[in-house]
Amino acid sequence: MKDPYHGPLPKLEMELTEGNKMAAVRPWATGLSGQLQKAFVTGVPKLNRLELEAACEDFSNVISSSSIGTVYKGTLSNGVEIAVTSVAATSPKDWSKNLEAQFRNKIDSLSNVNHKNFVNLLGYCVEKEPSTRMLVFEYAPNGTLFEHLHIKEAEHLDWGTRMRITTGMAYCLEHMHQLTPPIAHKNLNSTSINLTEDYAVKISDFGFWIESAEAEMVSYPECNVYSFGVILFEMVTGRPPYSSDSCSLKNWASDYLRGEQPLVEMLDPTLKSFQVEQLEQIGEVIKSCVTPNPKERPQMREVTARLREITMIGPDAAVPKLSPFWWAELEIISTEAR
Missing domain, CATH: 3.30.200.20 (Phosphorylase Kinase; domain 1)
Incomplete structure (x- = not known):
């Protein structure tokens, strides 16, 4: 089967011949x-x-x-x-x-x-x-973002660490989407966000490759932008993406997304300090990413550019210090x- 984003099936063996x-x-x-x-x-x-x-x-x-x-x-x-x-x-x-x-x-x-x-x-x-x-x-080695946000025994992530994680995710997704052909993550969520020893992001794609024909019709880059917005909201609020009644995080946050509740009132209570101006700007990024119409969502390069303006964290600062x-x-x- 041909993958609409990855192109034709690969030739796994590379031959080295004279003159190459x-x-x-x-x-x-x-x-x-x-x-x-x-x-x-x-x-x-x-x-x-x-x-x-x-x-x-x-x-x-x-x-x-x-x-x-x-x-x-x-x-x-x-x-x-x-x-x-x-x-x-x-x-x-x-x-x-x-x-x-x-x-x-x-x-x-x-x-x-x-x-x-x-x-x-x-x-x-x-x-x-x-x-x-x-x-x-x-x-x-430092587990997943989901564990650090939702399991009490996991180490607390401060505001600065969360912003570094956010930008690292964005830079990586932008890179993937700009490859030829583009590569998109097909199951992006906080359990696929791994953390290194110094709490830098490592997006994982351990998911197995069994896909249905219907999956080919999905615009994965646009879905990645939506999922990124959901993860970002999850990081700010500390709420799990799905509650016991199976409501999605987006549905739980519907009042905020309609502009009826300030994001600061929904902030993760474990965050002892944060930058108010950054929080408000991050909220606007979230809203743009989870816009219901996929065609109205920004591309990851636009999201990355905005986050860099907000956080002042460049690509070099977002990668693991211990390579x-x-x-x-x-x-x-x-x-x-x-």
Whole structure:
């Protein structure tokens, strides 16, 4: 199946022939396998199941699971942490050609993101026996935004941290939407917003790639803008996106969206200090993002520009201060092949 946003199905293997430019990887001590080291020469690497099984403690270290699949936490030999997603297909008969096409399209699209506020794809695993379809990602150790907003035991996020998270999300989404072809997140919510050691954003896309035909008709970039507005409202109010009566956050905030209640009256009570002027300006951004008519919503580049004016937080300030290993330790030198 052809994805309307990601284009035709990818060619996963990249051949290096005489006369082509190639990347020479300088040696570095990260404890990665040779396959991972070759990732930046040949493209997204195909990894060995046994390698991932060892990293994930025999696949006993479960982060989350559903009827569709499981996400595991793993640790490489040098201590670098990874997240491994595995689809719940136990035999080839459970895995159609259509699903295989979507799986490979997912690899292609994720490998093209390459942004420091995104949980980047490091590799994939495909094996017949046992039947295996896995994706390997960076791991952000500080949990999800949802946990920090709604679970009492999680660490409190102050106003400045929330603004840095907001801008990091916006910069990453703008980058994704401006790629050719554009890439949009298809399940954007506060559980897909991961946080690094210094509480910078890492947008994750661990969601599995099973999509219906109807999903192709959705304008995902416009949906991303709407979802961004909902997450921003969630961050300001501290209210969960869905309550026990299944009302959406937008419905709960309908008085505010109609202009009948000041946003300051709905502020998260755990916020001990905040900037009133910023709050009012953020409220206007929220309203523009959740406009019912998708065609009237701003593009992410417009949202990003406005947030930068409001917060004075540029792209460099929004990314993790402690760079992930593959950004910090890997150096690629472009050379002419001999």
